[in-house]
Amino acid sequence: MRKLLLLLLLAIFVFPVLFLFLKSITFSWRYPDVLPTAFSMRAWEALASEPQLLPAVGMTLFIGAVVVVLNLLLGIPAALALSWVDFRGKVAVETIFFLPILVPVLAIAMGLHITMIRLGIADHPAGVILIHLLPTLPYTIRVLRGGFDRLDPAWMQLGETLGAGVFRRIATIAVPIMAPSLRSAAVLTFVISLSQYVLTAIIGGGRVTTLPLLYYPFFNSADQAVIAAFSVLFAVLPLLFLFVWETVSSAAGRLLRP
């Protein structure tokens, strides 16, 4: 039973990625052949020779990272209040925080675009970062709220009575206990930001070039190997993000262990 489950998991999650990778390094792979007959790095070379690609990867990572940071900065106080504080109109506030998900984001973006033009942040990464908060922040607040629900405030008081200052209490009690929620929120935010096409296109006005903006034109090319290579690149970025996140957080955790 467990083996069957494992096989199923492999088939659903690992096979497509492997397949894509295999596809990206084949020279030709046509109908009757079960396995590719010839391999080449042609697709990757084509991708690498695309002059816009590296700047686009850089811009995507930059926007993604800033969006993650802003999400945490804005999401943590909101989630903290929703979880720990009792106040009138809490349900209303919660609903309002979730509204951007319920209302078609395109409708909001069109209106915001005009405002952003007036403010002078349209066609600029700042505007794109701001608009990426729309489809990400509601999820961040949700996820972090769950994290605060699990963080008993008494733990923090205990740290206080043991003599730890406020920053130490946050770093050694709150952050480790909330680590799974923080990681989920950050990765989710990063992936959502990474996949934005329409919002980036409208607000960025084609001047802010992120990976999806290059990806769609590539899809029009008939070369499947190139598309596969691009898709692999796309799939690798969140894994890279997760890897960096885990490395940094586990190093920090080790440093602060009593």
Place this chain on the structure above:
Amino acid sequence: MLTLEHIEKSFHQETVLHPVTLTVTAGNILSIVGPSGCGKTTLLRCVAGFLKPDGGEMYLGDSRLDTKKAAERPVVLMFQDALLFPHLTVSENAAYGLRHGRRRLSRPERKQETEAMLSRVGLWEKRNHYPRELSGGQQQRVSLARALLLQPDLLLLDEPFSSLDAHLRQELRLWVRDFLKEEGVTALFVTHDREEAAIMGDRMLVMQRGHVLQEGTPEDVHKRPAGPDVAAFIGEGIYLDGTYYPGSSLEAASEGAAAVVEHAVYAYGWTFYRIHLEADGQQTVIRSEESLTPGQKLAVRPKEGVSDD
């Protein structure tokens, strides 16, 4: 020595603590006992520094306590739950205060003291386990080790056994009491259980509705309650015509104060009966040779020639 002078506290115009004055001499344990809502936990949180009293002063030894922040007071509060940090092992939990708290030690010193303390609380073998692998009683012992490693001048305990089952509670409180006495810890122990208060405290203090009703040794409070309120809370004796009679000096008789049997209590090979007076509901426990049934009416009177000691 801990001295509280006229500590008072209100929440939303409701007075929770009328000026409370008390002292705990060094190395002694004072139990504060009272029904829930009597202000005992509020008092404890004021001493810990989590609540700011509206008035009064606190001293620990010669230094003023209430002007310091909670983290800076040489005082540790133990909560109802052990509250071990789930992401740290037993020894890391115990060492928390030595790494991040008030008493920071070098790594080798930390390791040495933590292991010695864990041996003393009998959990050295569990030092690399995580809290979820421990029983409730073991968790409280780790929590105690974590508190005592800081060598606090005062330990505050807020019903630390209330989340344990009855058997374990009985066992652990005797163990904790002996341990605290061995270490010479000055402690303030809060509970709603008068039996626990008597076991844990060198002295006990009875509180009700924010007032201190009586302070004395457990024997004083049980044998010479300061008034009907204390007698009613302790539930060991009653006032008849203004004189206090412990249950042991009362007997069922053909005439006397009218009373009703509530239920039987079997303890230490005897059968006791909890009764209440029909007139004013005062409760006590008497021993009777003849068998009584709940709801049965009877009369009680003081035994002749028996002093209350």
